[in-house]
Amino acid sequence: xxxxxxxxxxxxxxxxxxxxxxxxxxxNPFPSDIGCENLQYPYEILAPVPxxxxxxxxxxxxxxxxxxPNYYNSIKVANCRNSYFPVVVIYVTTISxxxxxxxxxxxxxxxxxxxxxxxxxxxxxxGGKNGVMVIDVQEFNQININFETKTAVIGxxxxxxxxxxxxxxxxxxxSAGECINVGLGGHATGGGFGWTGRKYGLTSDNIVSAEMxxxxxxxxxxxxxxxxxxxxxxxxxAGNAGxxxxxxxxxxxxxxxxxxxxxxxxxxxxxxxxxxIIFAKVAKNLNENLSGNMNxxxxxNNTYTFSFNAIYLGIEEEARSAVKExxxxxxPAYIKFEETTWLRIVDSQPSFVRQPxxxxxxxxxxxxxxxxxxxxxxxxIDNLECESIALFDLYASxxxxxxxxxxxxxxxxxxxxxMELEQQLKDYSKDDQIKCVKKxxxxxxxxxxxxxxxxxxxxxxxxxxxxxxxxxYGPHVPxxxxxxxxxxxxxxxxxxxxxxxKLP
Numbered sequence: 001x002x003x004x005x006x007x008x009x010x011x012x013x014x015x016x017x018x019x020x021x022x023x024x025x026x027x028n029p030f031p032s033d034i035g036c037e038n039l040q041y042p043y044e045i046l047a048p049v050p051x052x053x054x055x056x057x058x059x060x061x062x063x064x065x066x067x068x069p070n071y072y073n074s075i076k077v078a079n080c081r082n083s084y085f086p087v088v089v090i091y092v093t094t095i096s097x098x099x100x101x102x103x104x105x106x107x108x109x110x111x112x113x114x115x116x117x118x119x120x121x122x123x124x125x126x127g128g129k130n131g132v133m134v135i136d137v138q139e140f141n142q143i144n145i146n147f148e149t150k151t152a153v154i155g156x157x158x159x160x161x162x163x164x165x166x167x168x169x170x171x172x173x174x175s176a177g178e179c180i181n182v183g184l185g186g187h188a189t190g191g192g193f194g195w196t197g198r199k200y201g202l203t204s205d206n207i208v209s210a211e212m213x214x215x216x217x218x219x220x221x222x223x224x225x226x227x228x229x230x231x232x233x234x235x236x237x238a239g240n241a242g243x244x245x246x247x248x249x250x251x252x253x254x255x256x257x258x259x260x261x262x263x264x265x266x267x268x269x270x271x272x273x274x275x276x277i278i279f280a281k282v283a284k285n286l287n288e289n290l291s292g293n294m295n296x297x298x299x300x301n302n303t304y305t306f307s308f309n310a311i312y313l314g315i316e317e318e319a320r321s322a323v324k325e326x327x328x329x330x331x332p333a334y335i336k337f338e339e340t341t342w343l344r345i346v347d348s349q350p351s352f353v354r355q356p357x358x359x360x361x362x363x364x365x366x367x368x369x370x371x372x373x374x375x376x377x378x379x380x381i382d383n384l385e386c387e388s389i390a391l392f393d394l395y396a397s398x399x400x401x402x403x404x405x406x407x408x409x410x411x412x413x414x415x416x417x418x419m420e421l422e423q424q425l426k427d428y429s430k431d432d433q434i435k436c437v438k439k440x441x442x443x444x445x446x447x448x449x450x451x452x453x454x455x456x457x458x459x460x461x462x463x464x465x466x467x468x469x470x471x472x473y474g475p476h477v478p479x480x481x482x483x484x485x486x487x488x489x490x491x492x493x494x495x496x497x498x499x500x501x502k503l504p
Contacts, residue, residue: 035355041066048066084123121461124497176203189204265334289314421440
């Protein structure tokens with residue numbers, strides 16, 4: 001390593017970015033809407049909550065109420081299929097701001113909700129119901145690097161793209177997702193899979209410590225294996241399910257490879273069944289430097305209906321070797337390799353666009369899908385009126401499966417992958433959206449009963465999912481409830497799918 005590079009690497013100030021008071025316009029991660037209706041809040045939300053403004057008058061950050069100029073921008077979240085209207089949005093800038101906000105929530109009997117990026121698939125960034133207090137942590141955007149321990153303390157208000165860029169300046173990355181404007185908080189504490197997942201694991205598995213404000217306003221630091229170990233267990237997998245306001249996460253960081261290779265392998269409609277079968281056959285043996293996802297689209301709009309998009313942490317020659325068996329057995333119709341840099345891959349990813357959608361998730365056992373399951377899935381995607389696509393995160397790897405199911409709240413370990421069935425509703429009327437979602441949910445119930453495991457992935461949250469506690473958290477439900485009762489006994493942080501204080 002050149003001496004000058006060593007100098008900057010080890011003597012660069014640890015503080016890369018720091019929160020500053022925000023009193024003007026909040027950052028809106030969704031500058032454009034596609035197929036979203038104009039927001040119009042109901043009269044009962046317009047009516048002010050008695051004493052709320054007075055209670056929040058000493059908040060340092062921006063406080064936005066219904067009727068304020070920033071209100072509509074402040075309640076824009078990723079999914080606009082349903083709209084929910086908070087009584088206030090607070091852009092906290094200090095721990096004290098959070099504590100004051102929670103005090104007011106307790107005093108005035110208002111449900112608070114944490115919002116990191118606003119990408120909850122069921123609009124839980126706005127509470128998933130009317131009348132909540134949104135505590136937005138976007139100003140908690142610090143990144144402090146410890147080069148000796150190879151960790152970084154990262155504020156939960158950071159977006160993934162910002163983190164990748166800032167860490168890349170000193171030659172590092174975190175193992176996290178592909179959507180660059182997703183906030184770290186909910187993503188990391190519910191799981192988190194991305195371009196380096198098969199090499200470095202899920203984001204939640206890379207959490208080594210956390211800081212949090214609890215339901216009674218207590219600031220807890222650190223939360224780790226030796227301090228508040230019960231809470232540490234919960235937030236790694238169920239941390240986005242109502243335990244408090246997490247302000248920072250300490251994550252493992254990894255060196256950026258100087259050259260990475262993108263891989264795109266595509267198949268014609270008649271090749272889909274064979275491709276699925278071959279992927280299940282070779283997945284676990286794929287080189288761990290290879291991570292990626294598959295997508296299945298309708299044949300009515302695409303020449304290639306099934307594609308594998310991956311990143312190999314290394315040069316093209318190694319990447320070709322890594323997928324040689326896959327290519328020889330599945331005989332794809334299109335293959336492309338391209339050497340590039342990690343940062344170029346980050347910059348090439350599209351932002352998450354605000355639009356109406358419905359998503360359901362399925363965990364796929366190591367054996368993959370049967371031929372019958374593949375045909376049923378293809379038929380559903382080809383024939384539903386509303387545009388649908390199935391995305392498959394390829395989990396199959398030792399780095400994920402070797403971790404004990406009892407080490408954290410995240411239970412989805414020894415699996416082929418997670419399927420995300422996405423219904424894009426932007427081009428359809430409200431009535432057609434309702435009809436399509438109804439068909440989607442009926443398909444989900446039948447498909448999950450016959451062809452996948454019983455479980456679903458909590459980061460792809462689905463408010464229509466039956467027995468969701470078990471499907472997301474399996475045998476850990478009683479333990480998570482006990483931890484909830486300890487840190488939030490009055491269930492202050494609550495939504496339709498937060499951890500309850502007693503079994504339903």
